[in-house]
Amino acid sequence: MKPPDKATVIQVLRDISLLLQMKGENPFRSRAYDSAADRLAGLSEDLGALLRDGRLQELPGIGQAIADKVSELLTTGRLASYEALRAELPAGVLELVRVPELGPKKAVLLARQLGVDSVDALEKACREGRVRQVAGFGEKSEANLLAGIELYRRSNNPRRLLGEVLPVAERLLASVQTLPGVIRASVGGSLRRRAETVGDVDLIASAAGASAVFDAFCAAPEVAHVIGRGESKCSVRLHEKDLQVDLRVLPDEDFATALHHFTGSRAHHVRLRGLAQERGLKISEWGVHRADGTKLHVPDEAALYRLLDMQYIPPELREDTGEIEAALAGKLPEDLVTWEDLQGAVHAHSTWSDGKNSLEEMARAAQALGLKFLTVTEHSQASIYAGGLKEDDLRRQWEEIDRVNDSVKGVRLLKGIEVDILESGALDYTDAVLEQLEVVIGSVHVRHGMDEDQMTRRLLKAFDNPHLHILGHPTGRMLPSREPYPLRMEEVLDKAAERGVVVEVNGKPERLDLKTEHVRMALERGVKLVVSCDAHRAVDLGNLAFSLGTARRGWARRGDVLNTLSAEQFIATLRKQRAA
């Protein structure tokens, strides 16, 4: 039997946490399973390797009991205590808790009292007015459950892609900033941390009074429905993409601590608040207080970290994956790559292959973003479906690139290719053509079905070609629909480091490939990166922001990312990397 993958282990731990809550167990025991799941989710190392080396228990939050359970699950494919727990509770409860508004306690109550064992059965019970007969439930509960069921049905995975949501959120933020009385406002939540997917949008604003702000916010044309509204929080659902937006409005003196609180992550906060306790401080969204109730002045987030004697931690790093220890020791990198550092955008297509805009339009879009160069990397001949270029087409394209470079000032198009890495690991052009190009990205586009061994060897073989500069979207995943192809990432990155192959952090919202954990693995090995936009339209140059966010989440510094160099240095460095 195939051993369960990491995602399965994480899911089982989360299920155990829920089942323990259903049983009414000690909530801290339940939380321990959740924390362990969080820890594994943020892990860059291979779970199987940790198990083999007996190092599972070295992970904070994983002790003897959970390590044993993970071990049992990984080695036997089953977990007896989990199965026993499931058997103790009514069937279907783990499905029921996926309905928003329905938590473990209510789910088990309804399952026991009404015999509902599925979301369908729950809906029927609501419609027949049976739910309101259960103590603690009323007519409103029924209506809310029906609304929750509809939401649950509309999308099995309610999390949206960062690249879909961020532009919507930033537009909304701009309008909130103009509402009456608003002093400061920011995006918060996993969106601010640049997680690859986000569940909803958190906006935090400061103003003298919340009421007028909420009135205006709820009346905005993009708002479809007001979910709830209290003293400091208001939740709405937008017409656009069915997105839920939570707006918090607080006095300006509480803005920094509120922004910090609603940025998360939960794991980061738990650690930080523990540290605060040791210093006799209490942190909440309403400020930092001493035990005697004195409130400390916290004008911005940096001040909050200073109170705990640690370096400022940027939002993208707040996941409790080592950033707290580093910040306490003063070892957090202070030169994480920023938007301002970027001089060029990597990976763009034009109408020469499957792009929608001309070379000149792409150049002008790059110019408008203040970029100094853009690498034009069309598909190669094997990618017939994507209008891949024959070698002759390429030469004609170079003439047009020269013309555009003469006419559009301040930005330079680099002559490149996204060449297919064929099934054999060979590249899809002759060396005679490849050596004339300034930028060669090699990517896998066909035959994803190879097994782990075959795919690993395919990539390593491609590294043998000295003209390959950059490995493009290394795992081929597409969120949420296509799994990454199987690959021994450690081996690929080891070899990339050894051979000077640069690795792409692809910024297309569905890809974000490398993902965060792999970025860290690459950097630990000294692999150099490019952040890319994989643009097929001029507007896609904005994908660079998503790639940048992923690189920062992986702790990438300015010097790790080659498109922070000038065009000349960029080209020279790509060549030098491979010559070394």
Place this chain on the structure above:
DNA sequence: GCCGTTTTCGGCCCGACTGTTTTCAGTCG
């Protein structure tokens, strides 16, 4: 269930909102 530079027992982050309640439990983030 995890954890420990006073502790191997006794803590564990913190609060808003809702619906159902007359003081709180459940859910969410």
